[in-house]
Amino acid sequence: MVFFVAVGTLCAICGALAFLLTLADRYLNDYGLCTISINAGERVFTTTGGDSLLTSLSQEQIFIPSACGGRGSCGLCKLKVLGGGGPLLPTETPHxxxxxxxxxxRLSCQVKVREDMAxxxxxxxxxxxxxxxxVTELTPLTHDIQLVRMELxxxxxxxxxxxxYVQLQAPEYPDSPESVYRAYSVxxxxxxxxxxxxxIRRVPGGICTTWVFDHLTVGQRVTFxxxxxxxxxSDTESEMIFIAGGSGMAPFLSMLLDMVQTQTTRPARYFFGAVNRRDMFYxxxxxxxxxxxxxxxFIPALSNPEEAEGWDGETGLVTDVVKAHYRDCSDKEAYLCGSPGxxxxxxxxxxxxxxPEENIFFDKF
Incomplete structure (x- = not known):
């Protein structure tokens, strides 16, 4: 027990130090005005140094894809840095x-604007x-997943x-002093x-999901x-295997709605995993x-169904259920949406x- 307390205390201290270093870099170091040249001068703008390249570009209405809100975990915000930007960081190399x-x-969320850049x-x-x-509708789908419907x-x-996907902006609110963007599939x-x-699924402590679940109301105006x-x-006739869980339902719902309208005859199997019945919807x-x-x-599966739920569908991890349904997938395609793990x-x-790996398409969040 003492070990876990010590580790927890150490993690808290490290987190606090990282936060203080970030504040110090922002407020104590004056990088002045920096010029950013895009695509050999096709567009040039000046910004105050200190923010990430991702943030500086978004302030100019240039929106670089980012599914993790600038935390360096998705690897989507890649762009080419020809000048400036400093050395490659350890947080970038895994991606x-x-x-x-x-x-x-480089990962634009990890590159700080401290000098002129190209x-x-x-x-x-x-x-x-x-x-x-x-916002015209906020409908709970499960205990921690909600449908957000908007009229443009x-x-x-x-x-x-x-x-x-789109990047939804969570504005400032009492527990979040800055607005942030988070990516959500349509x-x-x-x-x-x-x-x-x-x-949208509630993430404990998540800045944007806390705003969505605790502050967002019908009739409120939002930005994305x-x-x-x-x-x-893909534009082929190969059988499609969809695999998802939780809010990973979103892109496949859009695909299925499109498949109804196009009257496709292409084979498709949708494996949807959840822990127990209360996590299942639609x-x-x-x-x-x-x-x-x-x-x-549609093949739903519960990894840990409760006896009282009376679940008579597939059980086990969704990957095990997929293995039970197929012997050979060499001529098929897979579409995956979920956590990196x-x-x-x-x-x-x-x-x-x-x-083949080239037949596997995925959306990590």
């Missing part, structure tokens, strides 16, 4: 391949827009591909360009940017999809069943 490092790729970003990111919308105000419409029908649905991402269905909606999509099957476990199982 960069050797050829990317050689090509001067960077390169994909032209497509200049078309990412900021949207304002009104400015611009009034959005075009996206099923599987895309759960709505791409043909309904006036509305946007998000499925997007669409982002390239997690989308079961009736999945039955409707099974009736509307010719070769679609869940996705890594799924990739291991699928490749073990013969699926």
């Amino acid at each position: 960069l391949e050797a050829d990317e490092i050689k090509d001067r790729m 960077i390169e970003i994909p032209e497509a990111l200049f078309s990412v827009r900021e949207f304002r919308a009104c 105000i400015d611009p009034e419409t959005i075009d996206f591909t099923p599987g895309a 759960a709505s029908d791409p043909r309904d360009t006036r509305h946007l649905d998000l499925i 940017n997007g669409p982002h991402g390239d997690f989308e269905m 079961l009736d909606e999945m039955k409707e999809f099974e009736a509307k999509i010719p070769d679609f099957k 869940m996705i890594d476990a799924c990739v291991k199982v699928l490749t073990g069943l013969g699926m």
